[in-house]
Amino acid sequence: MIPELGHFLLILGAAAALLAPAAVFAGLRSGSVFCRDVWRPSLVISASAFAASTALLVWCFVTSDFSVQYVANHSNTKLDSVYKVAALWGSHEGSMLLWVLLMALGTAWTALLRCDDEVFMARLQGLMLAVIAGFSVFLLFTSNPFLRNLPMVPPEGRDLNPVLQDIGMILHPPVLFMGYSGLAVMFAAMSALLMSGRWTEDAVRLTTKIAYVTWGFLTAGNMLGSWWAYNELGWGGWWFWDPVENASFIPWLTTTALIHALIQTRRRGQLRRLSIFLTMVGFGLCLFGTWLVRSGAMQSVHAFASDPTRGIALQLLAIVLLVPAAVLYVMRIERVCTDPEKPAVLFDGLMISGIYLLVIAAFCVLFGTIYPLIYEIFAGSTLTVGAPYFNSFFAPMAIAAALLAGAAHLGASRLRWALSAALSAAAAGIVLAFTSPRDVLMTGAAVFAAAWILSAVFSDFLPGQKRFSPAALLAHVGIAVSIIGAVGVQQYESEALVRMGPGLGKPVGDVVFVYTETRFVSNHSYYGQQGVIEVLNADDEKLIAVLRPERQTFNANGMQMSAAGIRHGVMRDLYVSMGNKLSDEEWLVRLSIKPLASWIWAGGVLMILGAFAALFRRKKKGAE
Numbered sequence: 001m002i003p004e005l006g007h008f009l010l011i012l013g014a015a016a017a018l019l020a021p022a023a024v025f026a027g028l029r030s031g032s033v034f035c036r037d038v039w040r041p042s043l044v045i046s047a048s049a050f051a052a053s054t055a056l057l058v059w060c061f062v063t064s065d066f067s068v069q070y071v072a073n074h075s076n077t078k079l080d081s082v083y084k085v086a087a088l089w090g091s092h093e094g095s096m097l098l099w100v101l102l103m104a105l106g107t108a109w110t111a112l113l114r115c116d117d118e119v120f121m122a123r124l125q126g127l128m129l130a131v132i133a134g135f136s137v138f139l140l141f142t143s144n145p146f147l148r149n150l151p152m153v154p155p156e157g158r159d160l161n162p163v164l165q166d167i168g169m170i171l172h173p174p175v176l177f178m179g180y181s182g183l184a185v186m187f188a189a190m191s192a193l194l195m196s197g198r199w200t201e202d203a204v205r206l207t208t209k210i211a212y213v214t215w216g217f218l219t220a221g222n223m224l225g226s227w228w229a230y231n232e233l234g235w236g237g238w239w240f241w242d243p244v245e246n247a248s249f250i251p252w253l254t255t256t257a258l259i260h261a262l263i264q265t266r267r268r269g270q271l272r273r274l275s276i277f278l279t280m281v282g283f284g285l286c287l288f289g290t291w292l293v294r295s296g297a298m299q300s301v302h303a304f305a306s307d308p309t310r311g312i313a314l315q316l317l318a319i320v321l322l323v324p325a326a327v328l329y330v331m332r333i334e335r336v337c338t339d340p341e342k343p344a345v346l347f348d349g350l351m352i353s354g355i356y357l358l359v360i361a362a363f364c365v366l367f368g369t370i371y372p373l374i375y376e377i378f379a380g381s382t383l384t385v386g387a388p389y390f391n392s393f394f395a396p397m398a399i400a401a402a403l404l405a406g407a408a409h410l411g412a413s414r415l416r417w418a419l420s421a422a423l424s425a426a427a428a429g430i431v432l433a434f435t436s437p438r439d440v441l442m443t444g445a446a447v448f449a450a451a452w453i454l455s456a457v458f459s460d461f462l463p464g465q466k467r468f469s470p471a472a473l474l475a476h477v478g479i480a481v482s483i484i485g486a487v488g489v490q491q492y493e494s495e496a497l498v499r500m501g502p503g504l505g506k507p508v509g510d511v512v513f514v515y516t517e518t519r520f521v522s523n524h525s526y527y528g529q530q531g532v533i534e535v536l537n538a539d540d541e542k543l544i545a546v547l548r549p550e551r552q553t554f555n556a557n558g559m560q561m562s563a564a565g566i567r568h569g570v571m572r573d574l575y576v577s578m579g580n581k582l583s584d585e586e587w588l589v590r591l592s593i594k595p596l597a598s599w600i601w602a603g604g605v606l607m608i609l610g611a612f613a614a615l616f617r618r619k620k621k622g623a624e
Helices: 002-030 039-062 069-074 081-089 092-112 118-142 167-196 201-232 243-268 272-294 308-336 346-379 387-410 414-434 440-459 470-492 597-613
Strands: 494-500 505-508 511-522 526-537 543-547 550-554 560-563 565-567 572-581 587-595
Touching: 002 039, 002 092, 002 118, 039 069, 039 081, 039 092, 039 118, 069 092, 081 092, 081 167, 092 118, 092 167, 118 167, 118 201, 118 308, 167 201, 167 243, 167 272, 167 308, 201 243, 201 272, 201 597, 243 272, 243 346, 272 308, 272 346, 346 387, 387 414, 387 440, 387 470, 414 440, 440 470, 470 587, 470 597, 494 505, 505 587, 511 587, 526 565, 526 572, 526 587, 543 565, 543 572, 550 572, 560 572, 572 597
Parallel strands: none
Antiparallel strands: 494 587, 505 511, 511 526, 526 543, 526 550, 550 560, 565 572, 572 587
């Protein structure tokens, strides 16, 4: 009865979202306030129905109702309760339901924001309900999470994918879906602006607020995914340029560009066309990422599903949503962007250069992501575009973007430029003089760029200087901190892949890893072998840390996983992971020292804080 009720609520939410847009736009055309405002009760019904439906599916997981196919395929009675809840978004059907719910809740949050233009808000809400309706119809007809196993109910479920049984994957998907939901709301907002045929401050102010929140969640989602890969997969990396990683990273780049374009639009009246275009592109990239993750077009450890039929349905959904928006853009953009722009000054040139640099970077990542698919279609064979391609252009572009960000803080003050340049050059020189990086040129440029941002930001606090907003300061400092962390890991990591067993040791850098013993570990989810590895100072053999990596075998499906042993630190991480067993007592073990690794995610935290600080800052004349 519970699954049927959940299915009914899903239908109810979809019906309310599907019927409301027609009434809203009919009311706007006829002047009927009653019909125009139908979106209010419809949104309440949809959001409430999707929330209740989601809660009932969670209940099915918690109670191990294996009569529901989705529960039987992704849970079992031995799964921890927290993972039973997280299993809701552990695969395609439940994650789509969660996404629809978050879009409805995000739309409801938008309705609470201040907006004096009720006609614009009605258009936005009507369009957003149409988007929700499209996703709901896709969910009901291709991905119903409440399908039954009746009459053959299995006595036990298959278990949640072990890769997903980690705190990172508990948080990563819903946070990323919040960002995707924000992209959908921004798409609806700018489409509503185009429909109105005129540029309004209400629309831009509202879209800017949504953009900050969206960027914050996209940043958090990407950072959590990176943190999960680093801690859970056992390969020791934090970014692999995997197609599905890229599918969430590309919208982050375009949304970063959009936020700065909106700032220019509000301050100087510039980049109106680009601001609207980037909201369309951001949502289009969101749909592309959804298709990539769920169609089976590319294989990835991050993928939710591999069903070509669903891939076709997603393509149709994208066409239905994006083609009318593209036509609307072409027809209305010149009419909307008739107001004059203020003359460009130095600051404008720096901002605009940075914005276009981010857009170009997004395009280059997109090209590298889809090129193997295009090649396979036309050449009939496969190839892989790996990290060397992405690093070859992205690292220089990231450094250039950092330099532009710092320059924007410095303004026209020659003294500040000279001071920042001197401090940055000194920082780069000191680092290169006292360390031995793998790539001297790239390390020097990256350190210079990070120091350039930091010195430019802190020069804002000199007497008589016009300061940027706290949000911009936090976000830009976060970028600098992440750059420093990435340089530390990429240029100074010490690593060894060795054969180890009890009594064997291996010096790496200034420490010695000593394998002391192997322990058997077991719980209700998995059993396995745990290596106990002491990390000693190479000079005096003083104990620094004890790491306990594991090689786990999950009871439900026999899948093996490596759980890394990590000692996190401010200046470096000590990292050990166990590979295959080589003999009765020996294992293939990866030993790593990763300088400044934690700075990568510390910078991400600062960026997230900056995004949400932007919502609460006071409007100041001249602030970014």
